[in-house]
Amino acid sequence: MDIVIFTHPDFFNSQSMPRFAKMLSEGMKELGHKVEIWSPKPKFYRLGLPDFYKKWLGYLDQYILFPYEIRSRIKTKPADTLYVFADNALGPWVPLVADRPHIIHCHDFLAQRSALDEIPENPTSWTGKKYQLYIREGYRQGKNFISVSHKTKSDLFSFLKSTPPISEVVYNGLNPIYKPGDIRESRILLSSNFRLNLMQGYLLHIGGNQWYKNRVGVIEIYNAWRKKYTHSLPLLLVGQKPSRELLQLVESSVFKEDIHFISGVDDQQVVHAYRGASVFLFPSLAEGFGWPIAEAMACGCRVLTTNEAPMTEVAGNAAELIPCKPRNNEAIQQWAADAANAVEKIITETFEQHLSFVNEGFENSKKYNAEAATARIEHIYKAVLDTYSRPTE
Missing domain, CATH: 3.40.50.2000 (Glycogen Phosphorylase B;)
Incomplete structure (x- = not known):
């Protein structure tokens, strides 16, 4: 042709x-x-x-x-x-x-x-x-x-x-570079590159500042999770430099010292970020496809995403699903609290439960050959x- x-x-x-x-x-x-x-x-x-x-x-x-x-x-x-x-x-x-x-x-x-x-x-x-x-x-x-x-x-x-x-x-x-690897090795590399202690794990989001990526919602979920539970894992937001709104939101957070924006990383570091994460947060309001869901699963990372198409279409049965973020301020607080429960559910999975979901994610990601x-x-x-x-x- x-x-x-x-x-x-x-x-x-x-x-x-x-x-x-x-x-x-x-x-x-x-x-x-x-x-x-x-x-x-x-x-x-x-x-x-x-x-x-x-x-x-x-x-x-x-x-x-x-x-x-x-x-x-x-x-x-x-x-x-x-x-x-x-x-x-x-x-x-x-x-x-x-x-x-x-x-x-x-x-x-x-x-x-x-x-x-x-x-x-x-x-x-x-x-x-x-x-x-x-x-x-x-x-x-x-x-x-x-x-x-x-x-x-x-x-x-x-x-x-x-x-x-x-x-x-x-x-x-999917780009073939998205594949599983040694979790500890990825955490060591990223800890050195980002000058952070990530050896115990971290929550991860990858995306830009577009309205539908819901980076504000990611931080709201993280704040709610830290307030409700005893874990102190950091949050990494990898991608575009933060907007003024995001910086103000982080500055007002009690946990601001543990919220980190990481920009200018190459594709291989993104792969390591997926591999080393304890959970990947992707509460998008809308998407055309939702690439990071498939990328995370291909790297062996547990995913939490929105219970609406096309996120559900991409994730299949291998992700933890939460409702789409509401617009009402009071409802947002409850939404973040419920999402925090879903995060905790993933963090506290048994080894067998975790392995079962990861394997299902691997199988699901094979659709994107x-x-x-x-x-x-x-x-x-x-x-x-x-x-x-x-x-x-």
Whole structure:
């Protein structure tokens, strides 16, 4: 196959989508296909204007200059080229190839739902709503889709005007570095790297400051657990540097000396963090998939997560589940207390109970095999091309 993959520009410092596009590209090349990655270049964006204007200059690069470039490039491509959109947020470019073989990978529709006021925790500005409408009107012209979860597929169908000819679910494949190892060795390494005493274990969260990651909830659970029980294990929040809100929340905590934000770690240190953790806290309010759940299980870590899709879809029966965090302040306190009980249940498991859950997590994580995912995607790509090669009646 001759494949063109559209992805986000790198000048906005997006991490996950360019990584996903690279994974697609490398996977298809290994299967013998010809692949190009197309994304906007920073032309207006490079102008020496204040940061306030950079986002809008970037939009000029994405939605004025790049479409002109796409139209020119398409003329040089064979008719059977497959155009792949690495993310549904690239919807504005879909109309440019809507009459050609194409497919759209869908990760989540949280921004879309927020723009329709369906998610009170994430209000959207007037301009943001218009931008999400622009995206929606674009991907609605698409005909073929791959979603990362059944939850994402369900959200997709709620936005489309008709049922697409092809719409499949393919779980992304786990990076093979996520695998079990020696717990003590990981704790020794991290204790040295982070200059903390982690030898007795620790509670772990991995994620950014996005509203749906619920880092505030992680700290609320930790505070409730420390107040109610006698353990003094520290909390590590690995990922993005904390927001001002998070820093203020930690500063007000009686246990602030045991709450640590860790940024700038590489993938291998993340693997060690999973391996050495006593429990992985992932009380997300929403997700498109929930990668860290599968990563933690593949590394042999016990998981506590939210009892809602897609977290339940990813976790299977191998995680401890808690309700989604409520919005009412009084209810939040009870929620944190109940979640603290769930943490304690994991911490105090017998060896046999712990081993049983860990083994179930291993088995569950096998669903997310990278080679199988790539092969499945290739099969769908070929099916899409086949629909365009059939003679019309």
